[in-house]
Amino acid sequence: MIDEKKLIEDIEKEIEFAMKCNMPDIVAGMRQIASAIEEQPKIGEWIPCSERLPDDGDVRFYMCAVENHEEDPPMFCQYEEEYGFGFWNDIYDEHTLGFVDSEFKTNEELGYEKVVAWMALPKPYRPEKESE
Numbered sequence: 001m002i003d004e005k006k007l008i009e010d011i012e013k014e015i016e017f018a019m020k021c022n023m024p025d026i027v028a029g030m031r032q033i034a035s036a037i038e039e040q041p042k043i044g045e046w047i048p049c050s051e052r053l054p055d056d057g058d059v060r061f062y063m064c065a066v067e068n069h070e071e072d073p074p075m076f077c078q079y080e081e082e083y084g085f086g087f088w089n090d091i092y093d094e095h096t097l098g099f100v101d102s103e104f105k106t107n108e109e110l111g112y113e114k115v116v117a118w119m120a121l122p123k124p125y126r127p128e129k130e131s132e
Helices: 004-020 026-038
Strands: 061-066 075-080 084-092 099-106 115-120
Touching: 004 026, 075 115, 084 115
Parallel strands: none
Antiparallel strands: 061 075, 061 115, 075 084, 084 099
């Protein structure tokens, strides 16, 4: 994983050096690189809900910090654009145990506090394949 803040800091030092050496093309290029880095989605950082909500729409799980419990371990929630944070629940027929439908219940409907910040889960572990 890359330390984005350290990388930006290093680029800013290089920009200062290029400015002292009167290299405007290098300065412009380095500023474009720094800007591109800053615009990338942040991995491993909490995103306040007031700033942005998940936008990928694939209903995967997110780590969520909830109101009045920010110091507690995060809870895992799903996100549905139409409803917000909550959980999909599969409904099965009680006699045949066959699948009937799915329903989405929001955290509020389930009695949980409001989600104030979220973070995408890391990618799953994949062992490296040995070279042959």
